[in-house]
Ligand SMILES: C=CC1=C(C)c2cc3[nH]c(cc4nc(cc5[nH]c(cc1n2)c(C)c5CCC(=O)O)C(CCC(=O)O)=C4C)c(C)c3C=C
């Protein structure tokens with residue numbers, strides 16, 4: 442790494458004034474605007490200079506606004522790494538993530554991010570079910586990590602599912618995300634190997650004149666009815682409360698990750714009015730078919746003059762709604778993916794569905810059970826990989842993520 446790079450990063454790391462982008466802070470995550478001195482450095486736009494605090498009650502990357510680039514990577518611990526080796530790895534990873542998120546240099550970074558700021562970089566760490574056996578911590582494994590049930594529409598690839606450890610890396614600059622991934626990967630040394638990696642993307646912040654809910658690759662406005670930080674019940678639904686079981690998961694959350702391929706060629710052949718009935722919302726602006734605009738609450742009882750439900754009985758928005766699932770809710774924070782063409786010529790593209798909840802049994806599981814039985818969208822998607830991770834609370838300054846599990 443060159444001196445110019447280092448000095449640029451030092452400047453970023455010590456700057457403290459809040460930038461305009463800091464206004465978009467989500468609950469518990471907290472942006473810290475990073476102003477950059479300009480003498481020997483590249484001038485950064487707001488997107489590049491925005492930093493997301495690494496430390497906090499919750500890990501960054503859960504309530505952080507969706508980022509333009511994402512890498513999801515699962516690792517398996519090498520034989521012999523054990524609890525001590527895992528603790529050392531988490532300590533190295535946390536130190537690196539903290540430095541990079543603040544726009545500072547770290548061991549193992551590349552020159553790919555040379556002209557970049559932190560660009561809202563977040564690194565989120567999770568533990569899979571098998572981590573606890575490999576580290577002799579089976580008695581501290583949360584019951585919430587019990588395997589997800591099989592769903593009839595699953596076509597899961599075991600090699601791209603589960604894993605001992607999980608990293609979710611997000612940034613608004615793809616070079617920054619890559620650089621962080623490389624640094625973290627290098628730091629595993631001999632203690633772990635990559636089990637699977639998935640790369641995704643979302644709309645670049647600032648690409649639209651006003652902030653808009655993103656679209657998925659089917660062209661639908663996707664994310665409208667997500668629980669919002671600050672809403673009553675948000676914390677209860679998304680985060681494990683202090684005093685919960687196990688104690689080390691206080692302020693943590695559970696992430697369900699599903700690689701869901703979209704049958705885009707079939708979808709594209711469906712006329713737009715039929716596409717809208719599949720979801721229960723208008724394609725153009727995401728408004729519910731029961732009327733109003735994007736954020737108007739869906740009226741699931743409203744019927745047309747002929748007595749037909751305006752939001753059809755099998756519409757995705759109806760079948761997945763908390764009202765039809767005993768209140769079950771989750772925070773959806775996905776990335777789209779496109780991995781080229783399949784052998785059959787169809788795009789290998791879709792949604793890296795990531796959802797967050799305080800307990801998968803009151804979030805993802807009941808909703809997916811219902812979707813599995815009668816969702817009009819099922820014809821157009823395939824669940825190809827699945828994983829569940831316990832994501833502990835955020836590290837306090839001086840702590841590393843997972844310390845409360847690994848050193849208690
Ligand atoms: C088990 C959970 C869910 C999976 C899997 C899932 C896949 C999936 N969803 C879309 C597109 C949309 N989903 C929308 C709403 C929505 N989806 C879920 C859950 C799962 N989706 C929930 C809980 C909700 C919110 C329901 C509500 O409260 O009204 C929407 C509508 C807009 C929105 O609210 O976000 C779209 C569009 C795709 C394409 C997909 C798999 C590829």
Ligand SMILES: [Fe+2]
Pocket residue numbers: 757761
């Ligand atoms: Fe959905």
